[in-house]
Structures are given as structure tokens and as C-alpha cells.
Amino acid sequence: MKTPKRLQPLLEDGLIDEVLYQLMSGKEATVYVVRSCGEIRCAKVYKEANQRSFKKASQYQEGRKVRNSRRARAMSKGSRFGRNEQEQTWQTAEVDALYRLNNAGVRVPEPYGCVDGVLLMELITNEEGEVAPRLGDVEMSAEIALEDHAVMMAYVTRMLCAGLVHGDLSEFNVLVDGDGPVVIDLPQAVDASANNHAERMLARDVNKITSYYALFAPELQGTQYAREIWDLYENGQLHPDSELTGLFEETEEEADVDTVLNEIKAAWEEEQARLLRMNDEVPVV
Ligand SMILES: Nc1ncnc2c1ncn2[C@@H]1O[C@H](COP(=O)(O)OP(=O)(O)O)[C@@H](O)[C@H]1O
Numbered sequence: 001m002k003t004p005k006r007l008q009p010l011l012e013d014g015l016i017d018e019v020l021y022q023l024m025s026g027k028e029a030t031v032y033v034v035r036s037c038g039e040i041r042c043a044k045v046y047k048e049a050n051q052r053s054f055k056k057a058s059q060y061q062e063g064r065k066v067r068n069s070r071r072a073r074a075m076s077k078g079s080r081f082g083r084n085e086q087e088q089t090w091q092t093a094e095v096d097a098l099y100r101l102n103n104a105g106v107r108v109p110e111p112y113g114c115v116d117g118v119l120l121m122e123l124i125t126n127e128e129g130e131v132a133p134r135l136g137d138v139e140m141s142a143e144i145a146l147e148d149h150a151v152m153m154a155y156v157t158r159m160l161c162a163g164l165v166h167g168d169l170s171e172f173n174v175l176v177d178g179d180g181p182v183v184i185d186l187p188q189a190v191d192a193s194a195n196n197h198a199e200r201m202l203a204r205d206v207n208k209i210t211s212y213y214a215l216f217a218p219e220l221q222g223t224q225y226a227r228e229i230w231d232l233y234e235n236g237q238l239h240p241d242s243e244l245t246g247l248f249e250e251t252e253e254e255a256d257v258d259t260v261l262n263e264i265k266a267a268w269e270e271e272q273a274r275l276l277r278m279n280d281e282v283p284v285v
């Protein structure tokens with residue numbers, strides 16, 4: 001096909017030999033299948049900030065580390081330089097996350113770098129060499145659903161151990177190949193320890209994925225993986241290979257009703273005594 005403008009520089013630099021076809025045009029990016037270094041790979045071209053629909057970007061960026069302080073100042077001021085820097089941070093966040101997760105034992109497409117707002121990565125394919133389907137387009141037996149759900153919970157655990165929460169995990173951001181699920185689409189991944197929304201985002205990620213597998217294995221409904229994982233994490237007990245049960249025991253002590261009633265009674269008695277004392281002080285005429 002005719003080379004799209006945004007891919008032209010990569011073609012000129014020899015990072016891409018040929019653009020084969022457009023795979024998808026999503027809300028944040030357009031994905032192309034390309035030939036690069038003698039392999040079929042994919043190139044994700046990020047949309048410019050003003051074309052993106054991703055809501056509440058600031059929530060996701062909270063706690064994201066910016067390496068030099070001049071950048072950090074420019075970003076917080078929102079200058080044009082700042083906007084460019086923010087844009088770059090957004091784009092490199094995904095490639096950074098891919099390298100990090102690849103090392104942490106999470107199946108993600110292998111990254112080959114990010115240049116000029118284009119991420120080059122492995123194309124995930126099925127056994128026939130066709131582009132792998134998204135989890136949301138796959139039907140499966142209860143047995144496979146339970147197996148793959150356990151794999152996904154292990155990936156979420158390893159991600160968190162590597163300091164990241166996906167932040168947009170769903171059946172549309174997981175591909176399925178012959179070996180199981182592969183996690184994609186990570187530009188919004190959040191820093192688990194520095195972001196105040198991390199717990200809520202982890203819960204949303206885990207619950208969405210669990211609900212999808214529960215369509216095929218209803219026993220997953222009602223499991224408490226998100227709370228279990230976060231609780232272990234907060235207590236410093238989460239490990240990449242932590243065994244999860246999906247059960248979570250309420251650790252917060254239930255409100256002790258008797259103590260509360262006794263306190264109310266004591267306060268009431270004290271008040272009565274005070275009133276009596278006051279009455280005593282009133283001269284009886
Ligand atoms: N590495 C990949 N291998 C195969 N297909 C991919 C790959 N990355 C993305 N896709 C396809 O492109 C679509 C859009 O990519 P995604 O990273 O989810 O971006 P968006 O932000 O547009 O949702 C995915 O739903 C998937 O179908």
C-alpha cells in the first residue's frame with residue numbers, strides 16, 4: 001500500500017521495509033502490518049493529542065516519572081514545549097511498559113522501539129499465521145476460561161510486582177494466540193505506588209477481565225481477586241508467583257455495636273449529671 005505519511009520517516013531510516021496493510025484504526029492509534037528486518041511486524045501510530053479521545057489523561061499520568069526537572073516544569077505549566085513533552089511521555093510510556101513487562105514474565109508483544117510516535121512491535125498471530133483475535137471475539141470452554149483467567153490473574157500480579165497497573169484492561173486489549181492470552185495497549189499504564197487511583201484501576205481491570213471469562217465459567221463470578229491482590233501488595237506480600245485463591249476475608253473489624261451503645265449511654269449520663277449540677281446551682285426561689 002501507499003506509505004502513510006507518519007510511517008515515511010521510518011521507511012527512509014530503514015526501520016521499515018514495506019507497509020503491507022492497515023490492521024485497525026482505534027480510538028488512540030492506527031495499527032499497520034509492516035515488513036521490517038525481514039519479519040512481519042506491526043507499527044502502532046499514535047494519534048495526535050487533540051485527536052485522541054482518552055478521557056482524564058491526568059489521572060493516568062499522576063506519579064509518572066519525568067526524568068529531568070526542566071521537562072517536569074514545562075509539563076506542569078502546559079506550555080507548547082510542555083505539551084510536546086507530555087505527548088512524548090505518553091508515547092514512550094507504552095514502549096517502556098512493554099520492555100518492563102516482557103522482563104517481568106507477562107506475555108506482551110515484543111517491542112522493537114518507538115520512533116517519531118510510532119511503536120514497532122511483534123505481530124501476534126494464531127497458529128495459521130493470521131493476526132490473533134481479541135479475547136472479546138473468542139468463545140471457549142469453561143476449562144480453557146478457568147485456565148486463561150488464572151494466567152491473566154498471574155499477569156496482573158506480575159505487572160503490579162513490576163510497579164504497573166494496566167489501567168485499560170478488557171477483553172478488547174487482550175489478544176489470544178495458540179499459547180494463550182497476550183496483553184496489549186499500554187500507553188496509559190499507571191505507576192502503582194505513586195498514583196492514588198491505582199487501587200481503583202486495578203479493581204476495574206481485574207473485574208472486567210473476570211466478568212468476560214465468567215461468561216464461559218460462571219463460577220468466576222463473585223471471586224475477589226482484585227481485593228486479594230491489592231491486599232497482598234499493600235502488605236508487601238505480593239510476589240510474581242503468589243498463589244491466588246480469589247477469596248478475600250474482610251479484615252476490617254466489624255463495628256462493635258455494644259461499645260458504641262455504651263459510649264452513647266455514658267455520654268448521655270454525663271450530660272444528665274451536668275444538667276443536674278447546673279440545676280443545683282440555680283438558686284431555688
Ligand atoms: N501486537 C499486535 N499484534 C496483533 N494485533 C495487534 C497488535 N497490537 C494491536 N493490534 C490490533 O490493533 C488493535 C488496536 O490496538 P491497541 O493497541 O489496542 O490500540 P487502541 O488504543 O487503538 O485500542 C487491537 O485491538 C488489535 O486488534
Ligand SMILES: [Mg+2]
Binds near residue numbers: 026172173185
Ligand atoms: Mg485497544
